[in-house]
Amino acid sequence: MTQDHDAGTRDHQVDRTMLEARLAKTWRTDPGLWGALATVDHKIIGRRYIVTAFVFLALGGVLAMLMRLQLAGPEARIIGPDRYNQIFTMHGTTMMFLFAVPVMEAVAVYLVPLMIGTRNIAFPRLNAFSYWMFLFGGLLLWVAFALDMGPDVGWFAYVPLSGPQFSAGKRADIWAQMITFTEVAALAVAVEIVVTVFKQRAPGMSLDRVPLFVWAMLVTSFLVIIAMPAVMVASTMLILDRLVGTHFFNPAEGGDVLLWQHLFWFFGHPEVYIIFLPAVGMVSTMVATFARRPVFGYLALVMAMVATGILAFGLWVHHMFVTGLPRLGESFFTASSMAIAVPAGIQIFCWIATLWSGTPRFATPLLWVVAFIVTFVIGGLTGVMVASVPFDTQVHDTYFVVAHFHYVLIGGAVFPLLGAVTYWFPKFTGRMMSERLGTWSFWLIVVGFNLTFFPMHILGFQGMPRRIYTYQPDLPWHGLNLFVSLCAVMLVAGFVLFAVNVVRSLRCGVPAGDNPWDAPTLEWATSSPPPPYNFAHIPVVGGSNPLWESPEKLPVASGLCLDRRELIVSSVVEAQPEARESSPQNSVWPFFAAIATSVMLIGSIFTPWAVVWGAVPVFVTLVGWFWPKGTPEDAA
Amino acid sequence: MRDEIAADLSTLPLHGSGTASVTWWGTLAFILIEGTGFAVGIGAYFYLATVAPAWPMAAPPPDLLPGLIFTGLLLVSVVPNMMVARWAEARDLRKVRAGMVVMTLLGIAPLVARVFEFRAMNVWWDTNAYGSIVWMLLGLHTTHVLTDLADTVVLAALMFTRHGDDLRRYGDVQDNALYWNFVVVTWLPVYVCLYGVPRL
Numbered sequence: 001m002t003q004d005h006d007a008g009t010r011d012h013q014v015d016r017t018m019l020e021a022r023l024a025k026t027w028r029t030d031p032g033l034w035g036a037l038a039t040v041d042h043k044i045i046g047r048r049y050i051v052t053a054f055v056f057l058a059l060g061g062v063l064a065m066l067m068r069l070q071l072a073g074p075e076a077r078i079i080g081p082d083r084y085n086q087i088f089t090m091h092g093t094t095m096m097f098l099f100a101v102p103v104m105e106a107v108a109v110y111l112v113p114l115m116i117g118t119r120n121i122a123f124p125r126l127n128a129f130s131y132w133m134f135l136f137g138g139l140l141l142w143v144a145f146a147l148d149m150g151p152d153v154g155w156f157a158y159v160p161l162s163g164p165q166f167s168a169g170k171r172a173d174i175w176a177q178m179i180t181f182t183e184v185a186a187l188a189v190a191v192e193i194v195v196t197v198f199k200q201r202a203p204g205m206s207l208d209r210v211p212l213f214v215w216a217m218l219v220t221s222f223l224v225i226i227a228m229p230a231v232m233v234a235s236t237m238l239i240l241d242r243l244v245g246t247h248f249f250n251p252a253e254g255g256d257v258l259l260w261q262h263l264f265w266f267f268g269h270p271e272v273y274i275i276f277l278p279a280v281g282m283v284s285t286m287v288a289t290f291a292r293r294p295v296f297g298y299l300a301l302v303m304a305m306v307a308t309g310i311l312a313f314g315l316w317v318h319h320m321f322v323t324g325l326p327r328l329g330e331s332f333f334t335a336s337s338m339a340i341a342v343p344a345g346i347q348i349f350c351w352i353a354t355l356w357s358g359t360p361r362f363a364t365p366l367l368w369v370v371a372f373i374v375t376f377v378i379g380g381l382t383g384v385m386v387a388s389v390p391f392d393t394q395v396h397d398t399y400f401v402v403a404h405f406h407y408v409l410i411g412g413a414v415f416p417l418l419g420a421v422t423y424w425f426p427k428f429t430g431r432m433m434s435e436r437l438g439t440w441s442f443w444l445i446v447v448g449f450n451l452t453f454f455p456m457h458i459l460g461f462q463g464m465p466r467r468i469y470t471y472q473p474d475l476p477w478h479g480l481n482l483f484v485s486l487c488a489v490m491l492v493a494g495f496v497l498f499a500v501n502v503v504r505s506l507r508c509g510v511p512a513g514d515n516p517w518d519a520p521t522l523e524w525a526t527s528s529p530p531p532p533y534n535f536a537h538i539p540v541v542g543g544s545n546p547l548w549e550s551p552e553k554l555p556v557a558s559g560l561c562l563d564r565r566e567l568i569v570s571s572v573v574e575a576q577p578e579a580r581e582s583s584p585q586n587s588v589w590p591f592f593a594a595i596a597t598s599v600m601l602i603g604s605i606f607t608p609w610a611v612v613w614g615a616v617p618v619f620v621t622l623v624g625w626f627w628p629k630g631t632p633e634d635a636a
Numbered sequence: 637m638r639d640e641i642a643a644d645l646s647t648l649p650l651h652g653s654g655t656a657s658v659t660w661w662g663t664l665a666f667i668l669i670e671g672t673g674f675a676v677g678i679g680a681y682f683y684l685a686t687v688a689p690a691w692p693m694a695a696p697p698p699d700l701l702p703g704l705i706f707t708g709l710l711l712v713s714v715v716p717n718m719m720v721a722r723w724a725e726a727r728d729l730r731k732v733r734a735g736m737v738v739m740t741l742l743g744i745a746p747l748v749a750r751v752f753e754f755r756a757m758n759v760w761w762d763t764n765a766y767g768s769i770v771w772m773l774l775g776l777h778t779t780h781v782l783t784d785l786a787d788t789v790v791l792a793a794l795m796f797t798r799h800g801d802d803l804r805r806y807g808d809v810q811d812n813a814l815y816w817n818f819v820v821v822t823w824l825p826v827y828v829c830l831y832g833v834p835r836l
Binding site for chain 2: 010012122123187190191194195198199200203225226228229230232233236237240241244245246247248250253254255256259262263266514515525536537538540547551552553554555556557558559560568569571572577578579580581582619623626627628630634635
């Protein structure tokens with residue numbers, strides 16, 4: 001076999017037109033449903049992932065508006081307490097597990113291979129599997145909700161409330177198993193990104209030349225790998241307690257309810273940084289492009305991201321300050337919670353320095369960056385406040401905390417994400433988004449957001465607890481609540497306008513060309529949208545900002561085969577080329593494997609035996625997935 | 637932008653072995669995920685032991701024999717496992733085939749001992765929290781033995797087909813051996829927890 005492919009046509013033996021035609025054939029996704037189910041193109045899967053995550057954002061947003069409708073006045077009767085419990089649980093769960101984490105990983109699935117100059121993500125079939133698992137997990141949650149089986153125990157499902165004694169029926173199990181789906185999906189992508197970044201970088205892209213978004217995703221992926229097993233163990237324990245009568249969380253038989261909180265927050269706090277660090281990467285990328293200079297303090301930014309990643313694991317107890325833990329432990333977690341403000345501060349100052357010393361061009365993406373910096377600093381300040389135990393004791397479980405984490409998550413992650421969508425939209429689609437509509441939606445969202453969430457700090461000080469479905473007229477909250485609900489309409493209007501902009505630009509936006517922003521990173525070296533093979537020749541990198549250092553011509557490597565999917569594997573630190581490795585062909589087996597896994601997981605909500613008989617189809621589909629088919633890609 | 641040829645990579649091998657193999661790195665990443673899972677499980681074990689007034693709770697310590705047999709079989713299996721990996725590196729198809737059959741048997745044998753191990757815990761999963769965590773740790777590890785056994789069986793079968801004599805397959809055999817070593821190594825702290833800690 002080796003001989004055959006060594007004898008096959010190489011990229012330097014044909015002219016450009018033939019080269020592109022041959023590569024397009026080798027890397028194609030077949031048309032039709034079968035082709036759509038079988039594709040392993042990271043761009044198609046990334047696009048699906050992004051769109052699906054935004055659909056979940058919209059659904060979560062509808063739930064938020066229902067809550068605001070209910071809370072607009074005292075003693076409202078629009079939504080009953082049971083439905084309200086489901087709605088706030090679904091809102092939090094959807095936003096965290098079906099939107100925030102997946103959308104960040106989705107952007108990485110699309111961009112990381114392009115930014116590091118390779119042709120597909122590592123383990124592309126696992127990537128397809130990951131998307132289907134994410135989709136099926138989301139469908140499980142939302143179909144259950146439609147059947148009045150939606151979880152109603154809060155997005156962190158504290159025991160004993162979520163345990164067998166206080167949550168009869170299957171609602172809590174739906175939540176716990178949705179965790180399994182989304183964590184499997186997230187872990188799969190994390191593994192792909194780690195291996196892609198370590199082993200598939202373009203020749204010459206040593207670690208000190210890796211784009212900051214890619215660094216951010218590398219650190220994020222390690223966070224996913226180390227944090228998510230904790231919540232999978234926890235949710236498995238919860239299912240076992242509920243299904244087969246184990247006693248992990250049952251104090252009457254030696255279990256402990258705080259074990260749940262420890263396990264959940266050991267995952268749950270890093271989760272915040274799993275959402276935030278990709279945003280740091282997006283902001284660092286956009287700041288450099290729009291300041292028209294390399295980012296200030298590259299090394300400091302990388303070190304700050306790594307430090308954030310490490311410190312993220314020393315913060316979880318600050319979610320548990322009112323559980324009566326030992327004072328010394330609380331002091332430690334106060335100190336580390338405040339310490340994480342240091343790397344965050346370093347990042348902020350690096351971005352400001354970049355803008356200060358550059359020649360900023362205030363296009364919509366940079367507007368989002370500025371809004372992010374301001375909003376995130378406010379959210380960070382309230383974060384330092386709640387890191388203090390006496391203060392936290394006062395505001396715990398009030399709207400102050402709701403305000404705080406919406407500032408951090410929307411300001412810290414959604415604003416940069418909207419900027420990133422605007423920034424990379426031309427690469428995704430070949431067309432620019434409208435600046436005019438973009439500016440309008442920017443102001444509507446930023447102003448709407450602050451008017452909606454800032455008053456919640458005050459409501460918290462006035463003692464309004466989270467998760468109440470209504471309140472009495474004699475409490476001093478209704479004025480602000482009505483104001484918040486009205487301003488939320490403005491926020492939604494901004495999001496709707498953003499969506500309109502996306503749809504309109506998709507159809508009739510200005511054609512973008514390869515590099516409309518004059519950006520320095522490799523994804524802009526190929527056409528918009530990129531061809532299935534990403535690059536006709538794999539780039540060779542000589543600096544941190546390749547397209548600025550060599551604006552006219554792109555140094556590339558030659559000698560790759562055209563008749564098998566081939567990419568370059570390179571060394572971890574220096575990115576010295578090591579092999580011309582093949583990348584797997586399209587396959588429908590990951591889709592079947594995801595269906596089989598879903599059947600097993602959903603079945604196991606109802607009977608433990610589903611794990612036994614459900615494992616058989618999973619095994620069969622995995623064998624189908626991995627068994628060699630005799631294509632050129634299978635040979636070595 | 638114009639492409640300019642700056643390097644010729646036509647002499648590179650068609651497949652990366654060892655640290656140049658993406659599946660080797662992928663295996664390591666999965667080992668990190670599952671290793672974290674074990675660490676969390678063991679952490680939960682000690683957490684429950686700390687809050688309990690007595691450990692083990694309302695049960696005698698586990699019987700030693702099945703666990704000893706299981707551990708002994710696992711430790712013994714490391715020797716042929718390493719040999720298979722070495723043969724795979726040397727691309728010795730005949731020996732790899734034989735080795736994979738041996739490793740399949742050495743995957744099944746501990747499972748027999750494992751069945752008795754569950755009984756030897758002297759507690760059921762639904763007796764109390766001690767029983768729950770003990771069964772969970774055993775279950776978690778058993779899942780890993782089963783997963784690797786399934787992988788070994790499929791790979792052993794593959795080695796007897798026309799796809800066997802292939803650099804990529806030999807790499808798979810090496811990765812599979814690496815994963816089995818992981819299954820053995822993670823068992824040791826779990827073994828100490830399950831059998832040693834209740835005797836302290």
